[in-house]
Amino acid sequence: MKKYLLFNKVVPRWMIMVLDFVIITWSFASSYLIVNRFEFSNILRGYFFIYTALYCAIAALVMYVMRIHTGLIRYSNTRDVLRIFGSVFISSIVYMLVIAAWVKPYMHINSPTIDLVLLVNFSVSSTLLILLRSAVKSAFNYLNNYSTAKKSVVLIYGSDNNAVLVKQALEASAKTNFVIAGFVDNDLNKINKEIQSVKVYDIAKLAKLKEKRAIDKLVIMNHHLDEQEKKTALEICLALGIQVLTVPPADQWIYGKLNLQQIKDLKIEDLLQRKTIQIDTTRISEDLQGKRVLVTGAAGSIGSEIVQQVLKYNPAMVILCDQAESPLHEIRLDVEEKFPEIPIVIYIGDIRNYYRMQKLFADYRPELVYHAAAYKHVPMMEENPSEAIRANVLGTKNIADLSVAFNVRKFVMVSTDKAVNPTNIMGASKRIAEIYIQSLKDNPINKNTRFITTRFGNVLGSNGSVIPRFRAQIQKGGPITVTHPEITRYFMTIPEAVHLVLEAGTMGSGGEIFIFDMGEPVKIVDLALKMIKLAGLQPDRDIKIVFSGLRPGEKLYEELLNTGENTMPTHHEKIKISHVIKYPYKQVTDDVNELILLNNQGDEMATVSKMKDIVPEFLSKNSKFEHLDNNRPARVTEMQKPASKLLAVV
Secondary structure (H helix, E strand, O other), rough: OOOHHOOOOOOOOOOHHHHHHHOOOOOHHHHHHHHHHOHHHHHOOHHHHHHHHHHHHHHHHHHHOOOOOOOOOHOOOOHHHHHHHHHHHHHHHHHHHHHHHHHHHOOOOOOHHHHHHHHHHHHHHHHHHHHHHHHHHHHHHHHHOOOOOOOEEEEEOOOHHHHHHHHHHHHHHHOOOEEEEEEEEOOOOOOOOOOOEEEEEEHHHHHHHHHOOOOOOOOOOOOOOOOOOHHHHHHHHHHOOEEEEEEEOOOEEOOOEEEHOOEEEEEEHHHOOOOOOOOHHHHHHHOOOOOEEEEOOOHHHHHHHHHHHHHHHOOOEEEEOOOOHHHHHHHHHHHHHHOOOOOEEEEEOOOHHHHHHHHHHHHHHHOOOEEOOOOOOOHHHHOOOOHHHHHHHHHHHHHHHHHOOOOOOOOEEEEHHHHHOOHHHHHHHHHHHHHHHHHHHOOOOOOOEEEEEEOOEEEEEEOOHHHHHHHHHOOOOOOOEOOOOOOEEOOOEHHHHHHHHHHHHHHHHOOOEEEEEOOOOOOOHHHHHHHHHOOOEEEOEEEEEOOOOOOOOOOOOOOOOOOOOOEEOOOOOOOEEEOOOOOOOOHHHHHHHHHHHHHHHOHHHHHHHHHHHHOOOOOOOOOOOOOHHHOOOOOOOOOOOOOHHHHOOO
């Protein structure tokens, strides 16, 4: 029996049937003898054997029909218990009918105590049948939990129905290396109570519990992780070195069973996420429903999420424009499967190619444009400024000019906090793009197009961002490289950012820059420490952190407002409007055209010098272009954290 239980072998059905038959035979015989006070005269006359054999035949037939022998005993549940009660009850009813219809009139045998025998037998046989299954299940759990393989001692967060389901699922699997030590909760009515034979502990005493029970892991359902009390518990676990695992809600389990692949390490994205942002879906639906929508950079992290969210509002058509063939193909397969009823156009093209983009506008006549195409990596653009200008300035200019020419109703540009008081080529190129599209509001030939800019910080898990990089370094055994111990960044989830992009798109009348409330900035070194702990490792001991120095153009602190800017609120608490410095359309156009011309001529220093003329606050940092700032007015550098607290955008 041990080999069946311990090595996940299935006990044959015939063996269960034999055990059940032995139990019902012994139970009825014992009940008959007890009720009749062991009067052996009845036994000698044969009544005992007739009554017992007849009951066993009926009960065996009923149990076979009700298939109580077919379930895996180790996974027995309440439904199996009810089936046992039902089969014993039906067997008793059928037996009484047979006694009344056949035994009494034809065999002339009458036992006045048979009703009492059946009553006693019902209690005894059903109890023994249930005890058999409970004993096998308990033996399985015991052998599984205390086998030679090393087990992890885990706690389950919460003590509600979801937590109980997680416990049952973990105990039911032969492949999980978990021993359930109990539940943790902050509900005073449940603390120190027991649920399914395990105790509910006070979450405030997690440190003592870890020391006493050698807790390795905490298991938590990954929905509603934004609740503050859960975040507090997770922070405690990180401090104590307890690994946190997440499981999806029970309605996502495969066939009602938790798959081992669904048990995952808690991700830093889960720990950083905030309460779900409430957006005005009615306004967004009015904006998008039945419209032809163009998304540039549709294969990127932000662009692909814009596509997914736009499709939910039933547009007439969505044009996905990007030059990345393979990622675009993957997105196409995904969205065509999810939204088969909405026309999807895949348009491979480079926004820097005006004539290719002109054909796109001429063929599909988009009514709304979400411009997410851009080069975004600071060090790479510092090394290749000409490409930053061609993509971020010329590309944006092409799409914006075509939007005016083809009477696009609304143009929404995705910008970045690196455009604020830029210290690098990438940020400066995005700021020039902002300036250009803002100036188009005053373009005399622009009669219909509203130009809107959205500005926010880093998004969690985007392509090439710090979190995937740290995760890869941890998987390789380290070290994690951080540029500076004091460097901070703002973080927002990709869906959260895109929600706000769509909402901001409904607000603008043209020329605004909308700034998103990014919450509090996060120290990158703290991010690295948490990611190491989330992986169940110890900083310095298992994974080292190495400081590599600031990269060319990199800031210590990001800002969301330029010098001289301030904000005003909107109807959405997470979105503010920046009072920006405005530039005349003709001056901006002349400056941008000159910049593009210099860039085409290949004079790198002259090109960057022109960028600094267009963006006076652009001061290079840790870059080969720093000498261009020697004769320019100085401003507060990023090495001085702004006292105005503009970072929080409150």
